[in-house]
Amino acid sequence: ACSNDASKGDDKDKEKDGGTKLGEKTEISFWHAMSGPGQEALDGIVADFNNSQDKVVVNAEFQGTYEEALTKLRSVGGTDNAPAIMQVFEVGTKYMIESGFIEPMQTFIDKDNYDLSQLEENILNYYKVDGKLYSMPFNSSTPVMIYNKDAFKEAGLDPEKAPQTFSEVKAAAEKLTKKDERFGFSMLTYGWFFEQLVATQGGLYVDNDNGRSDDATKAVFNGEEGLRVFKFLDDMNKAGTFGNYGTNWDDIRAAFQTGKVAMYMDSSAGVAGAINNSSFDVGVAYIPYPDEVERQGVAIGGASLWMSKGIGDDKQQAAWEFMKFLASPESQAKWHIGTGYFAINPAAYEEDIVKKEWEKYPQFKVTVDQLQDTKPSFATQGALISVFPESRQQVVTALENLYQGTPPQEALDQAAEGTDRAIEIANKTKKK
Ligand SMILES: O=P(O)(O)OC[C@H](O)CO
Missing domain, CATH: 3.40.190.10 (Periplasmic binding protein-like II)
Structure with missing residues (x-):
């Protein structure tokens, strides 16, 4: 969890989870497993989010490889030390659903009337279980x-x-x-x-x-x-x-x-x-x-983002706002060209920065074509x-x-x- 001078001596504002309420601002932690170009691109987008508004502060914290991050999460999941948002690789999906310490994303999607049709269908198909989205797709690869x-x-x-x-x-x-x-x-x-x-x-x-x-x-x-x-x-x-x-x-x-x-x-x-x-x-x-x-x-490979349960409405709402920001065409365009991960929101491919990058590096497009050429099946x-x-x-x-x-x-x-x-x-x- 985070701490800084502004929160000292203001314990009644402290809520459980990976975050602290700072006056009007809600501060949350976001555990991730992105290193190298992924970390650089992610830090840039987190900074964009923090600068875009003055209600929420997201602290991105690198936790090692996907395996290491999940191991750490397993030891704090459901406790006050759990982060508000955690990135878990795709093969951790079923484990997380059954873990008992997450808030299904569908709750927020329904409450907010969030339009899921703007996201890539192939990617949603991976993460939807019994017609429900438990986590928010974020970094998808093949x-x-x-x-x-x-x-x-x-x-x-x-x-x-x-x-x-x-x-x-x-x-x-x-x-x-x-x-x-x-x-x-x-x-x-x-x-x-x-x-x-x-x-x-x-x-x-x-x-x-x-x-x-x-x-x-x-x-x-x-x-x-x-x-x-x-x-x-x-x-x-x-x-x-x-x-x-x-x-x-x-x-x-x-x-x-x-x-x-x-x-x-x-x-x-x-x-x-x-x-x-x-x-x-x-x-x-x-x-x-x-x-x-x-x-x-x-x-689909890569990872998705999970929200902790029992961390209070403010923190959950803050986490949801951040997830929506990450899924926007602008964020996804930056993410795609900074890393090679897909844009989970295909409108990102229409952004100028993506078009320019594809011209310069047609290699990026191969990854998108391979996914779009895929024949849907259980395999x-x-x-x-x-x-x-x-x-x-x-x-x-x-x-x-x-x-x-x-x-x-x-x-x-x-x-x-x-x-x-x-x-x-x-x-x-x-x-x-
Ligand atoms: O390295 P990534 O993020 O593309 O993920 C690869 C695998 O899908 C991780 O399980």
């Missing part, structure tokens, strides 16, 4: 494949034509690999990319329509779609064309930007950084898919599981094991079994 166009030219590949299928990527990776100098392809050891490579084949992650028709009871990502992904990675790893940079985003991004890797998977939120920090031409492409299937598209809607963060960790371990030599099916099955156990425990606890 994965993309980013590549070094100069390296393509040098290897005799067409820099304007990125490889699309698994076999095309593998063949390009062969050509791009230079012993002791450069790997052809890489992917962060992160479950999100695996989830997306399964979804683009129309594959489900868990049963019950990806946990959307009923609570999931079982992982199904170890079927043929998941296996194709693990084999794809295994083939390149064995061929020496795959660079393993572990689990840290900064490491893989640095490897790309210093020319040690020619193609890699990133979030669309990594596009601005890749372009600005590389001394070569950067290409952005759709994520690859297996040759034998039809591409289905991608699921591309993304899975809903209360233990998703735990399941992701299982997939990380499976990928690590794969790179160490565990056969693809075996590595995958272990992750599926681990996920099943976590689901079973969660479902039992819920029933009690």
Whole structure:
């Protein structure tokens, strides 16, 4: 929670939550997990909001990665130390809904008659559960494949034509690999990319329509779609064309930007950084898919904003005002060009600053096209599981094991079994 001189000695104005009431002003805290260009852009928009009016002060506080931020939140959720607003990654959605410490966003949407139709439908579809919006979409991304166009030219590949299928990527990776100098392809050891490579084949992650028709009871990502992904990675790893940079985003991004890797998977939120920090031409492409299937598209990634329950009307109203400001076309235009995250409000794409940026960097538009080309289905809607963060960790371990030599099916099955156990425990606890 915040404190400053103006609030000292005025304890009766202190309300519980991450904020303090300062005379006429309501001060609230906003926990987020944005670093790098995301933090810079976010701080700018928060300052815009604070300067745009004199009733509310928002304090943006960085809490580490999505995983770290959620862990911290779990320890203070529902207490006086909880922030008024928290950013939680998309796979925390079901956990948050069931947490008991949030105020559903729908309450404010209904009260305010807020026009949801101004927001991107694909994004709302991800976050709507039983027709209700529990959190406010904010930073939405999809994965993309980013590549070094100069390296393509040098290897005799067409820099304007990125490889699309698994076999095309593998063949390009062969050509791009230079012993002791450069790997052809890489992917962060992160479950999100695996989830997306399964979804683009129309594959489900868990049963019950990806946990959307009923609570999931079982992982199904170890079927043929998941296996194709693990084999794809295994083939390149064995061929020496795959660079393993572990689990840290900064490491893989640095490897790309210093020319040690020619193609890699990133979030669309990594596009601005890749372009600005590389001394070569950067290409952005759709994520690859297996040759034998039809591409289905991608699921929404990123995070949404949640409001704490029990923090008093003033704080909640202040949080709602800020969320509406964030969703405006002006804020979303700044956010999109500063990061590569989508504009959750597509009217932002009509803003001059976006049009100019797209002319200069057509790479940004690829991310929007990929989302708009996506075929809606339970697969591309993304899975809903209360233990998703735990399941992701299982997939990380499976990928690590794969790179160490565990056969693809075996590595995958272990992750599926681990996920099943976590689901079973969660479902039992819920029933009690
Ligand atoms: O890095 P982001 O914000 O694009 O998010 C990626 C994943 O969706 C996080 O769960």
